[in-house]
Amino acid sequence: MTKSIMIQGAGSNVGKSMLVAGIARACVRRSMSVAPFKPQNMSNNAAVTVDGGEIGRAQALQALACGLDPLVDMNPVLLKPESEVGAQIILQGKRYATMKARDYGTHKATLLPAVLESFARIGQGRDLVIVEGAGSPAEVNLRAGDIANMGFAAAAKVPVVLIGDIDRGGVIAQLVGTHAVLPPDDEALIKGFAINKFRGDPTLFAEGMDIIATKTEWTPLGIVPWFADAWKLPAEDVMDIASHQGGKLKIAVPRLNRIANFDDLDPLKATPGVTVEMIPEGRPLPGDADLVIIPGSKSTIADLAHFRAQGWDIDLQAHLRRGGHVLGICGGYQMLGAEIADPDGIEGTPSTVAGLGLLDVRTVMVPEKRLALSRAIYLPTGDAVSGYEIHLGKTEGADCANGWLSLDGRKEGAATADGRVMGCYLHGLFASDAFRETYLARLGRPVDAFDYAGSVQTTLDALADHLEAHLDIDTLLALAG
Template sequence: MATLMIQGTTSDAGKSTVVAGLCRVLARRGVSVAPFKPQNMALNSAVTVDGGEIGRSTALQALACGLEPHSDMNPVLLKPQTDQGAQVILRGRVYGNMEALDYHLFKAEAKRTVMAAWQALSSRYDVVIAEGAGSPAEINLREHDIANMGFAEAADCPVLLVGDIDRGGVFAQLVGTLELLSESERARTRGFIINRFRGDIGLLEPGLDWLAAHTGKPVLGTLPYLQGLMLDAEDSLQRENGTQDRVAFRIVVPALPRMSNHTDFDALSLHPGVALSFVGPDRPAPPADLILLPGSKSTRADLDWLRRQGWEAVIQRHLRYGGKLLGICGGFQMLGTAIHDPHGLEGEPGSSEGLGLLAMTTRLVPGKQLHNVTGRLMLGEKVPFQGYEIHNGVSEGSALGRPLLQRKPGAGKGGDEGAISPDGQVVGSYVHGIFDHPEACDALLNALGMRHAAAAVDRDAHRQRSLDRLADVMESHLESDSLAQLFRL
């Protein structure tokens, strides 16, 4: 068994992308390889084959390996609910809610979970590629660290450090990070990867030579900036999909403060007939054919934010003029008449008045629903769909008598799901990923008012092509002999 850890100088330096690419490179060569992220903080998550929950970026890396996601691959997942608190998920299961200081004290306990998951994963695969979180040079978080060097030291594995040259200052990033590490941590850092380079490599080479001479660490490769590469993100949000067609179907998504699983909309970003835009705080809502209310980790708080931002009036006006509205998961709950959280699962216990657009109420109850589901859309020709559910809410009311979906029993929860208003303008569902498959995507968009001939993109096929493209680039730009030695291949 061999473990290599990829760490970064900053958040979004490209760690997740590098790990996904290396996983695909090794998998294509027939190596038994699996991804591992000791600790992740993200609101985008996926349901695992063992009925747990992990970050979506790690699930994508599992796909790169040709594996089903497993809870051992991301043993600690933190899902922020406030600026100082998060839901803590250990090996796929909810452990509880913690404030930041409480979790910092809990990390010694969490480390045992991390090491147990890593050992279990290592017993099943020949190579494990681990991914750090944020930067290893966060001095205030070094004690009981499990996300970066704390794990690398415990697992006694080599580390490669990724720097993002597109942000500027990449040499300061790399040298400064190395300087803030302990002697043993610097020793296990075996080299650097420069990410997102644009331009003539000849102009960069003197800097690479200096970096190697100054630190005694080799640069194992410089990866180019890949235009159009779109892979599942942890939290970063693409604000627009770039479609400029005046006749495109216009979809607007309020960018909720605790928006979860915004990867639901990746397929819409790729759709040639859709103009998708996310609207952040204090920005006016642009004209739309469809308003999409996304999932939320703090549904009542995000509903309050919507109201403060004037979205309730925007939605009412949108519906008066014949527009359509779709809510997914937390967004679906907002469409009802009330949301009750008696146990304080997402904040202070209490109730909130909903938007009153569907005749239903929602109660948040302990015991998260985690299901991969398949079935048929209850629209027109009833085309097949597949997706997943991640929620604590149980909704009841007459609106559910006009369901959007019919789930197959067996794999996950069966039966009717979702709701369609009597006039067909307001639609809601708990199911994430419903746009990922082209037939279901087009059927749903057509039901919501799209009349263009452009067909949806197969999101799964696009992921596979993107992973192969990424692996091709890595094989041509990284020193394969050095990597082979690190992997003990």
């Protein structure tokens, strides 16, 4: 019979996703068959699954930790924010609707049967399903119709372990306060707790653990010190996008308001000799960058307006005059063109806007979303490239004749004649080691060969070792129901 345990957080960004990945890898190393599950996620950093849908990037990493291909049932409800008040809803991998937050709040309970259906499927033939919550169960104002935390745990009868984040302070109040505000039936589902992101000597918090255990009657499972190599794993949350100082080759990335699928940056940050600098609003693009990458966007036209409002369009022209290179991926590729047309108002009000004019291409937004795991060839060298496509819009124009990828027998992407401005729809291409090495060498600063996929696996093993040393996994598994 399949067991399950749910990891919930006493707040957002307490490290749930990474803990699930590490626990999963530890259990796999104990010869268990394990799968991850997250009922509801909110992220514009999606992964394309082998069964043709999309899920949160964290569940794809957790699947990797389990030795599995990502499947839509691992994250049946994915919310992709499109504005300050609304999001696109992905149900079991496919677009379901676009709703404002208030409308979704009254509608989400109707999705519970599909969530439970996915949970049942993902557990078939497994020893353990590790479930990840979203946000915090202490948000009792959102409890009605909840499918992300206690609403799911109660419906699926899954025991809960609550995680507190000591790095942000007030961890005793986080956990004891959650105990105080939860209704009795929900509180009874919580069986244990742990502290995450501790810096310093964990024995100094021994009394704090005793206080929490006494006031909640939950089983203490340990104090997990800060995991210094966390940055080496793909990040999902926009809050986790950070610069990384790694070497002389500098890549500048403007931080768009609706940045999407920013996992393109993970292999670059991990490559020795490469510095990736995220540029926040209000700051110019640095003059010493070798490459500017304009990343994907969930709202391309709105992010293009934001790009111009920062003066980054002027900085980009100066960057090119200095001999720099520019790469646009997906939404960033669309921005580099001469024009973006949205006649059906897919991103909002129907409109046609001028692009940055650095590529002779034009994009028309269309309702059909392209979702595919793809293999391509980098035409200048013949290097194999693996990645995925996840976009709306069709891009055509004269510079497509300089397409630099061969994808399904057709040219993909566009480039200027001198190759210093390039764009494409293929995400994840820098995870291909040979291509990454070749492409970066074009910038005049060659880097050493680096096995990115191997480094992720090594880091997952190190994370599992870290949790085995500091988290009582045996007791956690005994709590599973």
